[in-house]
Amino acid sequence: MTASSRYPDATAESHTIADGADPNGADPNGADRKVCLVSADEPDRADPALGPDAVAGREFATARKGYDRAEVRAFLTTVAAELVAVSERMSELERLAAREAMTAGDAEPANAEALLEAIAAEAWRDQVLADLDRRRRELNSEVMRLRAGRDRLRADLVEVADEMADQLRRLDGSLQAARSAGDLAEQKVTSESPRSAEEWRAELEAARLAGFATVGAASTAATEQRSPEDAHEPLVADPDVSATMPDGDVMEALEVGELFARLRAERSEAPLGDDPARADS
Structure with a gap:
């Protein structure tokens, strides 16, 4: 008969893990949980009063009717080994928790700075987009105004060109009429007798x-008007x-x-x- 068969509840009384917790000591909700060793006499103590050596070297009083000393000693040795493993696991988890806390403390300012930079970049981008949209609307209105002015000037130029063409046609007709009248007058003058x-x-x-x-x-x-005395004098022009x-x-x-x-x-x-x-x- 082994110690585990004779003492089926000894392992359960030596250490327990909270229900729903990770075997490595990590909480599924993100918080770290500590693995607590709970003895039968003191279930709420985080650190057991007995160490592995004390458990392994514990002596019991002999009685006529009792348990086998060898089996008890073997069981105590097994419990001491489990205590050593649990203690090492707790130390490792504490180191990991400390390391994660330091990493989180170092990463938090960097993340905050990156977040502030991202917010500032987004605000600047929104401002640039708003300025570009305002400038686009201003340029569109200016283009529309220039197009309207161009169309009006083109219409005015067409009207002035038509008027100039009419005036040129009239002047050409007047010039031809003047030439004809001059030729007719010249013919009349030259045809008259001296x-x-x-x-x-x-x-x-x-x-x-x-x-x-x-x-x-x-x-x-x-x-x-000249007198007879001045008749022989040369005429002088006044x-x-x-x-x-x-x-x-x-x-x-x-x-x-x-x-x-x-x-x-x-x-x-x-x-x-x-x-x-x-x-x-």
Whole structure:
């Protein structure tokens, strides 16, 4: 008969593990649980009063009727070995718990810093996206405004181009009409017969009677105003008179202008059937 068969409850009384706990001492909910050695006399003590050596070297009083000493000693040796294993396991679990606590303490600031950096990066990203969206809306409105202005300018340019084309067509027609009128007037002038000296004298006399000064009249008046004593003196041009008297080119221009005026008058009277010579007389 072995010690385990004779003492079936000895192992259960030596150590117990909490229900639902991990055999390695880890709580399934994340918290660490300690494996407690519970003796039969003191079930709530975490550290047993007897060590493995005390259990193995325990002596009992002999009696006439009792247990086999060898079996008891073997059982106590087994219990002492289990106590040693449990103690080593507890020390290892405590070291692991301390190590995990240190690792968690070191990782917590790093994780907090990384979390703060991630939050700051996300806030900055949201700000950048908001700025880009606002800038996009502003650019879209500016593009729409420029397109509207471009369309209005294009319409105005088309309208101005049409007006310029109309004006050019009108000017071209006016230029052609002016050229035709000039050619007709030139043909009429060149087709007329030259005037005689009597007609020229009659026209000059009419101009003198109308108040127009002529070159011959001015020379005659100057000769009549001279005294007999000054008849033999050379004529000296009066600066005031010379300044007011027209030169030959101006007189020629005046005569040409009078000639064209007379031609216009004759053309206006020609449909009435009047004779030009009769009109001059």
